[in-house]
Amino acid sequence: MYMGHYAIALGARRWLRPLPMAWLLFASIEPDLHDVLGDLIPALSIGPDTHTVAGAIGAAIVVALLAAVLFRQAALAVGSGLLVLSHVAVDYLTSRLPLWRHGPVVGLHLYAVPWADFVLEALAIAIGVSIYATSPDLRRPARAGLLGMALLMLCMQAVWNFGFGSH
């Protein structure tokens, strides 16, 4: 999944408001950042495990512990961990991923049907931004900007699905 991850982070903020937005975004794409790290430093040998079930659970626990130390609230720690798990869960819809290292590869692989992936991610954006919009702490200017943000996310998703033909 692509923009859908960010939409999930936005929606989750409704319940995790004390967390900085940057932290929510980080937790929601942690497994992909882990991939980048694995590519940069192959010696770490973490590439094959970032999106496996065990890898996701391990990363969720580490992020939850980090959140517990940084933000000192159990609910925020659990929420952070769940965001990491959500990443891999929805990636199984859009990709095909190994359940464990060298294990069976499963997933719906909606990326292979770009319009279907676009519909799913557009739905995630609509739901995530709608939930975000109900946050009681948002001021009017922030609410007004949400439609623009949702449209920007849709455009980026469209480019991902239909643009440049490179994937």
Ligand SMILES: [Zn+2]
């Ligand atoms: Zn991913």
